[in-house]
Amino acid sequence: MTNQKVWFITGASRGFGLEITKAALAEGNKVVATVRSKPEQLAAQLENNENLLVTVLDVTDEAQALDAAKQATDKFGRIDVLVNNAGYGLLSAVEEASNEEVKQNYGANVFGLLNVTRAILPYMRKQRSGHVINISSVGGLNGFVGWGIYGSTKFAVEGITESMALELAPLGIYATTVEPGFFRTEFLDPTSLIRTAHVIDDYAGTVGEMRSFATQVNKKQPGDPKKLAQAFITLANAEKPPVHLPLGNDTLAMYREKTAKFEKDIEDWYDVITGTDHDDVRGF
Template sequence: MKTQKVWFITGASRGFGLEIAKAALAEGDRVVATVRSQPAQLAAILDNHPDLSVVPMDVTQEAQVQAAVQQGITRFGRIDVLVNNAGYGMVTAIEEATDAETRKQYDTNVFGLLNVTRAVLPYLRQQKSGRVINISSLFSYDAVPGWGLYGSTKFAVEGISKGLAIELAPLGIHVTAVAPGLFSTDFLSTDSYVAAKTIINDYQATVGPMRSGADALHGNQPGDPKKFAQVVLQLANTEHPPLHLPVGKDTIAMYQNNAARMAEEIEAWLPVATSTDHDHHIAA
């Protein structure tokens, strides 16, 4: 018989977060779904399900995060699966983004994820069980003009996930960084990403197409978000989940192409890269 799990999902108002919440409820699990505003609206979308608790929470506000996690514990008694999904994209050349714009991007995508993870982990450690599923991106595997800054936040998510996995494994807690490719969510709609206010003409050839191309691509993405939600459900229920999971043929291709280029570059520079030991050093 399947054991009922309690999920804590950030950014659940739409996109992946909403689909994961729907899938978990359909599976018979309980869900704490967090939104920045209008919790009643999300509750209505999810049919005011009896196993659902919608909690207002901004991941960048640590006190709100602590209170939301406590509210979830009070309602359901435990948390089994944390899904760090909240985040947004920014189209910009790296030079164009101001300090404030850059910090805001990191505050949500990186420091917000850390706020939620710190708030949930004491309960998972006490249980000696649980799953942390961090939503990364295909942009965490390679750089794309205009998305380099956003991608860097997802590189950070991958690195944080790797460190967490090593630290939490002895405590019975599994960590997976899931990197979706382009899915037909509203991530590429103008409501879900921002553009830096400054535009430098020298970047027109590289970043320019991305400024206009994101809207054009919206609605034509290959991935089905409902199928992605099923992948996340599988991760939560498998005994040995992977640490890194690229999802989507486009993500797989990006990972493979980047890995091949890196290997080729390292091989070409191997004599230089291995030339820096002291002359008297004796290899073991």
């Protein structure tokens, strides 16, 4: 295969990570797939593919991230595509989430992503090529009842990725944030979604209804994870990949609705928005 790449995928034991791993291997690429435990199980599931290296990585452990990156380059010589997939959801009113619950969600979804990115980028900078793909969410583009804390971690991923895209471009490295909508994975299972212990009755009509909805819609989401994985293959092979890639008709519709409302707010508040400069710099 002339366009063979080395992929590094976090959270590869199930969901998006597993499907992307399968798709990358099927295309003939080499893949470093990281899991939090029992790497032999994933290796066996993928028939001990000779192009696969499964290694243990808790993304919140920076030393493990550095070691996993070294294992990858020792095995395959380079890293071309990093997929920061590991993370989990937190369903809670903003007020309900404890300080520790918030820190843990940020620890996995933001600080963990940064640990892995810092571990991988030196190799990409050395080879003057590469593509960092950070998995965000429709919740990183829009605020939703019950997803304020989780969504804020994904808003952080959006900002980090946009800045990285600017910083890395002169070095021949791309950065993309992918915003999946509602896909039929294990995301809403208890093993992937944390619900806060503290529940406030005043939020029963908003967050309470979202908790019920999350249970009802589980495994009925419109998105197909296998098709998402193929979109990642297309993205990784693109000559000029985008900085943002929203996936799913639901994501696209929600984002367009948000931007339309934003434009309406600008129109309604235009005089206030544009009236805050010093008088001597009006029209700057």
